[in-house]
Amino acid sequence: MIGPTPRKTGLLLLAVAALIVPALTRGAADGPRLVGDPSASGQPLADFAARRAALRKAAGNGMVLLIGGPAGEEGKFRPESNLFYLTGVSAPSAALAIVPPDDPLNANAALYLPPTGGAATRFGEAYLSPGPDAVAATGIDPVHRLWDMWDELTPSIRKAPRVYILGPVGEAARYTHAGRTIDRIRAINPDAEILDVGRLIAPMRLRKSAAELDAIRAAGAATIEGMEGAARSIRPGATELAVEGEILAGFRRKGAAREGFPCIVGSGPNATVLHHTSSERAMAAGELVVVDIGAEVRCFSGDVTRTFPVGGKFTPRQRQVYDLVLAVQKAASEAVVPGKTTLGDLNALARRLFRESPLRARADDGTERTMDTFFAHSISHWLGMDVHDVGSMAATLEPGMVLTIEPGLYIPGEGIGIRIEDDFAVTDRGAEKLTPGLPSDAAGIEKLMRSKRTR
Ligand SMILES: [Mn+2]
Structure with missing residues (x-):
């Protein structure tokens, strides 16, 4: 759209383009929305602006320079979570600079995008591209060409005592995309301290906005659709991968283009492997299947687990x-008191309830143990754009935070692996289940497996 013009002439062309380009793109009948446009996020531009302002304040006299990754496999681009959190932009190779007051850039922030022309071609869709359309779409001014970024930001970098980038920083950065960013910054300002922006953003991301909660609910609904597909396809002889196919069909029906993490369909002995990857193993009657899945919608992930009896009915011992x-999941979800409870408290509660249960099982060494012995992981983690979302695990639960509650027991000697997981938002009063409507009691699970596909 702008083409390889010097910046001064570019301004004039920008003005002309501002008049022509919107008319052109709107004129295209049923023209697709520009790929990467923040409107696809479902979040108001004001939310992104408020986050940039808060980050700018937190960075003090330092500057922020976040350079997103290029497109990978065609059609599967996923924006870097922190960059998306600040812009809503999901176009490949986007970069964001946020500069302190009195910076030579003469703007609070600048967005950089590859100049893709902003129009669909025979080979691909129309991407968000530098220029007035992108300024209007993002609320960030200016939006310039990625190729001009380093020249344009050199005076700012030269002046900055600290530069916050997308991590990792330090030794680990050498082998990543971040390493090249660090080298470029050092070449301009060898004295600048280079820090991971995550340390400033992670605490901000802990509390979700109303629009973010809506996206997590939508991801939860798509995850449930996938879980229903699993329930209806699990039967003796089915392979884990065949069940995964039914799960993905449910995700896609509900608008999830991607998974938040690889599907876990673990049958028989695989039910006791916490992060098993679905395989060609065929399941058999009498076994259990742990299905731990999460659809991603508008860059937010669901995370739900159910455990199914392959033959459609739990044995008395499995039950x-x-x-x-x-019971432990229910107790933990009811124990959430905003402003008071921590994830550590929920873990301790689960461990105590498992220990106090009259049930016993034999450990690998043959000795009889209380059930807390078989609770092999934590009961919870934060959930958001990333399935294991950022934020301190020591934080007290406050309204707007989103967590999973997922107790599990794994008894390899009996071939028993059972996990039940749902997603919860902390409210003013307690915990609200964000994944309602999917049965979790044993009778409800058996009934769901018998139900016929209605669509
Ligand atoms: Mn989880």
């Missing part, structure tokens, strides 16, 4: 263990 895991 005993299942009911205990479910």
